[in-house]
Structures are given as structure tokens and as C-alpha cells.
Amino acid sequence: MMRFVQKSLSRKILTILTVSLVIPISIIIYLSASFQARNMIKEMTVFGNELAHAMYAGIRYPMSVGDSAAVSKQLLDMREKLQDVDVYVTDYAQQIVYGTRSELIGKTVDNEIYNQDYWRKIQESFRAVGETQITFEEKIGPNRFLTTVQLLPNQVDCHHCHGATQDILGSMVVRTPTNHTYQVIRTQTGRVVLLGLVGTCIVIFLIYTMLTNHVTTPVNRLGADMKNLPERIAAGDYLAPEPSGREDEVGHLERSFGEMANDLLEKRAVIERTNRELTTINRELEAFAYSVSHDLRAPLRNIDGFSKILLDDYQEKLDETGRHYLNRVRSGATKMSQLIDDILSFSRASRTEINPRVIDANSLVNEALRDFSETIKARDINVRVKDLPNINCDPNMIRTVFSNLISNAIKYSRDVERAELLIDYDETNKAIRFKDNGVGFDIKYQEKIFQVFQRLHLPEEYEGTGIGLAIVKRMIERHQGSIWAESEPGKGATFYVRLPVA
Ligand SMILES: Nc1ncnc2c1ncn2[C@@H]1O[C@H](COP(=O)(O)OP(=O)(O)O)[C@@H](O)[C@H]1O
Ligand SMILES: [Mg+2]
Structure with a gap:
């Protein structure tokens, strides 16, 4: 993975962008989704509480005068308005006395609602008498509910029927299904995540395109230009690129590169010129050495020939020293002749066709x-x-x-x-x-x-x-x-x- 990233500037940019955008955006999406979910549940709780309050206010009076028909009617009215919300009124033993679903009347809530949590909370509330209203979430099978339990205190106007000994007479339970709410939350979260992802991808793409256009592409172009530059200049197939006129670092780089390439081109031209001159001079020198050596041969032959005649024909006229000198002249001439032959061979070694x-x-x-x-x-x-x-x-x-x-x-x-x-x-x-x-x-x-x-x-x-x-x-x-x-x-x-x- 690191190898893959290290190999190109574009991949580095892409990795940095992805890491630096995807992580914070994921955190933001997660936080906002969970905040939204909490908010919705909170709103539903407030709704449940208010509903319980309103219902309680509505049935309190008919209950205090023992008008059970009015209580039942109120509950039925409510069922018509809010069809999926269940409301029960229970006595102290949690037997359902009134309810939006009349078939449950007479049953105990623990029979109807098998949630242990619910049962425990109601028990606790009955004992503590502290809170008159508690709200909690419960899950029964695949269904989720938000349940508000409103305790029914034994007030003075209840004493004529219920006596004054008990503090609590029973409870009113309002149960709202929340499956739908969670469904909405899920859909919305999904939408936010999707939008977030699409948005992030678009942002990454835009920044990446901008960066590659402005940085990577020019740098790559420079890199390609620099490749085998000396060889290409030598081969004569290099043309300095048009400067882009950019003022940034890439522009500086392009200019420095252009200057360097021009410098190389000039130096190359100078070297070629010098080479040509040197070749010419060298050829002239060799020709000179050749002709000098060649021309030295004739006088040398004279020296050699005449000294030989001197030795052969005038032996007696010379004394020992004279002959010795003459011999030195002859051997010098022989050496010189050898040297000239060698120089001529050396010269020929370069000129002769192969x-x-x-x-x-x-x-x-x-x-x-x-x-x-x-x-x-x-x-x-x-x-x-x-x-x-x-x-x-x-x-x-x-x-x-x-x-x-x-x-x-x-x-x-x-x-x-x-x-x-x-x-x-x-x-x-x-x-x-x-x-x-x-x-x-x-x-x-x-x-x-x-x-x-x-x-x-x-x-x-x-x-x-x-x-x-x-x-x-x-x-x-x-x-x-x-x-x-x-x-x-x-x-x-x-x-x-x-x-x-x-
Ligand atoms: N086979 C060899 N053994 C030792 N020295 C050698 C040998 N061949 C060449 N050299 C050395 O290299 C030098 C150059 O050789 P060369 O150009 O043939 O010149 P030359 O033979 O005229 O001296 C010689 O002077 C000698 O010192
Ligand atoms: Mg030799």
C-alpha cells in the first residue's frame, strides 16, 4: 500500500484528501444522525407526556363522579384520532379498567404487556410514589414502543368512592409505537450518509482535479521533458518547451528547467564547434607531420648514402677518430630513418581505409x-x-x-x-x-x-x-x-x- 502511494504525487494527493476529508465527514455524519435520533425520541416523549396529561385531565372528572360511560367514550374518541396509540386505565392491581381496545378490559397489564422492564418500572413507581409520570422505551418482539405511565393519585374528590387510605389508585398507560419513527430515522440517516458520501466524493474529485491540473501534470510534463535530456540534446531532437508564464513554484521550476536546457544546448553547440575545430587542426597536424617526415627522407638518404661512400672509398684518408665519427653519423642516420618510417606508419594507421x-x-x-x-x-x-x-x-x-x-x-x-x-x-x-x-x-x-x-x-x-x-x-x-x-x-x-x- 505504502509502495503504491509513494510511487506518484497524484496518489499521495488522493490519499491525503481521502483521509483528511472522509474521517471528519464520517464523524460529522455519525454525530448528526445520532443527534437527530435522540431529538426525535425526545419529541415523542414530550408528545407522550402531553397526551397522558391531556387524557388524564379529560377523564379525571368523569372518573371522580363514577361516569364510566363518559370515560370509555373519551378513550374511544382518542382511538379514532390516534389509531395506533394505546391508552389504558388500570386499578391498583394493574387490572385494565378502561382502554382504547375494549377487548383488553379486565385483563392485567402484565398479561397484556410481556415486557419485564415495564412491569418492574410500574411496580417501582407504585411503591415510591415519588414520580407521578415515567416514560420509557420498550421492545416487544419486532415492535418498539414509547410508553408513558401516569400514576393516578388518590385525591380528595376520590375519597367518597376509594376511601383515604391509599395514595395511589391506579395508573394510566399511554403506549405509542415507535417502529415507524425508527424507520424514518434510519431512512434519514441513510440519506445523510449517502449525500455525505456523494458530497465528499465530489469535493475530493474537484480538489484532486485542481491539484493535478496545477501541480502534478506540469511536474510530470517537466519530468518527461527532463528524461534523457542530455541524450536528446545530443541527438538534436530537443526543443525547449513554451513557458507557461506561471508565477508559482511550478513556474519557477519550469523557468529553471528551461534555462538549464538552453544552457545545455549552448554548451553542446560550443562543444560541437570545438570538436570540429580540433578535428580540423588534428588532421592538419597529422598531414604536416606526414609531409615533414616524408620530406626528411630524401636528405636523410643523402646523408646515409654519402657517409657510406665516404666510409667505403675514403677509408685510408681518414684516421681512426674520423672513421668513428663517420660510423656514428651512419648509425644516427639509420635510427632516424627507422623513426621516420615509424612516424609514417603511425600516420598511415589513422588514414588508411579499413x-x-x-x-x-x-x-x-x-x-x-x-x-x-x-x-x-x-x-x-x-x-x-x-x-x-x-x-x-x-x-x-x-x-x-x-x-x-x-x-x-x-x-x-x-x-x-x-x-x-x-x-x-x-x-x-x-x-x-x-x-x-x-x-x-x-x-x-x-x-x-x-x-x-x-x-x-x-x-x-x-x-x-x-x-x-x-x-x-x-x-x-x-x-x-x-x-x-x-x-x-x-x-x-x-x-x-x-x-x-x-
Ligand atoms: N613485451 C613487453 N615486455 C616488456 N615491456 C614492454 C613489452 N612491450 C612493450 N613494452 C614496453 O612498452 C614500451 C612501448 O612499446 P613500443 O610502443 O612497442 O615501443 P618500442 O618497442 O619501440 O620501445 C616499450 O618501450 C617497453 O618499455
Ligand atoms: Mg615495439
Whole structure:
């Protein structure tokens, strides 16, 4: 239940309204219905009392002169007027002497009226003589009555017949059926409850409609607008909503939201513009690096060629130091040539078009290994290639990737006694794995090694340009793949290559 209520603002409003209106209105209905019932009974009591008084006043004189015919007539008149009201006059022994229903004359009231309560009250009144009139409700079978008992005191004008010893001569009983009254009360209560309920429902509905129109609906609309806002702005299918012009909190919310959305739209435009500019600049830079590297090749070839001629043809004319310097020039030129080749490859890795096709990774690995067969043989490197999957890639690029990883593994395991290289498929990581037992590196530099010119080893120990892994990473990313490494200094390195598997 709480879950149900917590989930929406409208449900909360409905619950609060229902609880706060239904409880007080039920109490009011209950109180007014019971007040009304009490009032009606009170009115009937007054009516019974007055009737008893009036009857008593009417029959007192004929009774005092012993005119029983007049008494009976009075009672019969009354029966005609108030048909369902019974009136009896009883003697001290509660035997009915006169009555609106003549068939009961001569019977005792306790025979006629089987209500113990009635009987007890009359007995008490007779004994106490305190109250001359008592009224009570009684229930006989399905019927309810309001009964007034008026005691008949022994007054001076009665003494000639009844003597003066007794205080009470008998009683007059007026009995009015109240079934109908209760019926009326029930009907009226039902009507009040029904009206109350209908009224409450209408009020709840009106307040609820007003609140939802003014609060929940705008808030929900804002919520829907906010949903996936950054994505929608990015996709360009967002239009800031028309402000409703409201001055209340919801209006504030709408305005703040509008400002935020506009802000995002502007920022997005700035980012897009900057991105475009950056892409252009980057492309220009790469083109520049490419052409510079390219143009450096010709003069470098001259340096290399002429220094070679110098060494070959002018050996004798140079002394030892001269030859040494010349050799340094040559090796510098070779390194520079390697560097330029690498920079050009790196540049090409971004520009060359990808022509993917499904190919067996085993064959690509074997092709790459072929370039290193001499070193592998010479150093007796233990190379194992286990079952690799088919992959969907540009074979030339991925062969270069594999070749770079194998080259590193061979290079950085140069100093271990028996180098090992395992190339297999790691099912858990869904990646091809290149595991060597070389020098390894500190894994905290893992990000660094994939950047251009970043090396963890000194060129005196291990030659290189620091471009290989940058080329590898770029080529793999162009295939929507990924590459990462695991290593510890002295414990070898493992490189994982994840590519779209065919
Ligand atoms: N298999 C490996 N074992 C140990 N270190 C490696 C391995 N592969 C790469 N590295 C580290 O990453 C750096 C970057 O590699 P790379 O880009 O191929 O450059 P290079 O091989 O020219 O040095 C290397 O200088 C080396 O420090
Ligand atoms: Mg390398």
C-alpha cells in the first residue's frame, strides 16, 4: 500500500484528501444522525407526556363522579384520532379498567404487556410514589414502543368512592409505537450518509482535479521533458518547451528547467564547434607531420648514402677518430630513418581505409611470426600458438598489430635464458593473448606505453622508437576493439587483444 502511494504525487494527493476529508465527514455524519435520533425520541416523549396529561385531565372528572360511560367514550374518541396509540386505565392491581381496545378490559397489564422492564418500572413507581409520570422505551418482539405511565393519585374528590387510605389508585398507560419513527430515522440517516458520501466524493474529485491540473501534470510534463535530456540534446531532437508564464513554484521550476536546457544546448553547440575545430587542426597536424617526415627522407638518404661512400672509398684518408665519427653519423642516420618510417606508419594507421573480412587469426599470427623466424631459431625461443578464432578485420592492419606485439615479446625477453612466447585465446576475456616471459614492466605505466614515443626502457638496453604500441592501439580502436596489458617487472608481460570475433 505504502509502495503504491509513494510511487506518484497524484496518489499521495488522493490519499491525503481521502483521509483528511472522509474521517471528519464520517464523524460529522455519525454525530448528526445520532443527534437527530435522540431529538426525535425526545419529541415523542414530550408528545407522550402531553397526551397522558391531556387524557388524564379529560377523564379525571368523569372518573371522580363514577361516569364510566363518559370515560370509555373519551378513550374511544382518542382511538379514532390516534389509531395506533394505546391508552389504558388500570386499578391498583394493574387490572385494565378502561382502554382504547375494549377487548383488553379486565385483563392485567402484565398479561397484556410481556415486557419485564415495564412491569418492574410500574411496580417501582407504585411503591415510591415519588414520580407521578415515567416514560420509557420498550421492545416487544419486532415492535418498539414509547410508553408513558401516569400514576393516578388518590385525591380528595376520590375519597367518597376509594376511601383515604391509599395514595395511589391506579395508573394510566399511554403506549405509542415507535417502529415507524425508527424507520424514518434510519431512512434519514441513510440519506445523510449517502449525500455525505456523494458530497465528499465530489469535493475530493474537484480538489484532486485542481491539484493535478496545477501541480502534478506540469511536474510530470517537466519530468518527461527532463528524461534523457542530455541524450536528446545530443541527438538534436530537443526543443525547449513554451513557458507557461506561471508565477508559482511550478513556474519557477519550469523557468529553471528551461534555462538549464538552453544552457545545455549552448554548451553542446560550443562543444560541437570545438570538436570540429580540433578535428580540423588534428588532421592538419597529422598531414604536416606526414609531409615533414616524408620530406626528411630524401636528405636523410643523402646523408646515409654519402657517409657510406665516404666510409667505403675514403677509408685510408681518414684516421681512426674520423672513421668513428663517420660510423656514428651512419648509425644516427639509420635510427632516424627507422623513426621516420615509424612516424609514417603511425600516420598511415589513422588514414588508411579499413577493408575488413573474416579471417583465421592463426594464419595472421603465423604470417607475422615468419618475419622473426631467424631470431626465433637463433635464440631457440619456445613459441606456441594455440587455437585462435576467426576474426573480422582488415588483415594487413591486424598482421601489423600481431607483428608489433611479437616483436616486443621477442625484444623484451632477450635477456632471459630460454625465452617463451604463448599466443592463445582467453575465453574469459574474449581476447587473443600474447604472453612472454621477458623483463616485463610496472603495470602502473600501462596507459603510457600506448602513447607515441613513450618507452619504459632505455635505448641503450633495448632499442626502439616508442611508436609500436601507439600504432597497435590506433589500429585496434579503428576496429572497435580494445587492448590492455598485465605485467610485473621481471615476470614477463601479457597483452590482450579483443577484436570482433566472426
Ligand atoms: N613485451 C613487453 N615486455 C616488456 N615491456 C614492454 C613489452 N612491450 C612493450 N613494452 C614496453 O612498452 C614500451 C612501448 O612499446 P613500443 O610502443 O612497442 O615501443 P618500442 O618497442 O619501440 O620501445 C616499450 O618501450 C617497453 O618499455
Ligand atoms: Mg615495439
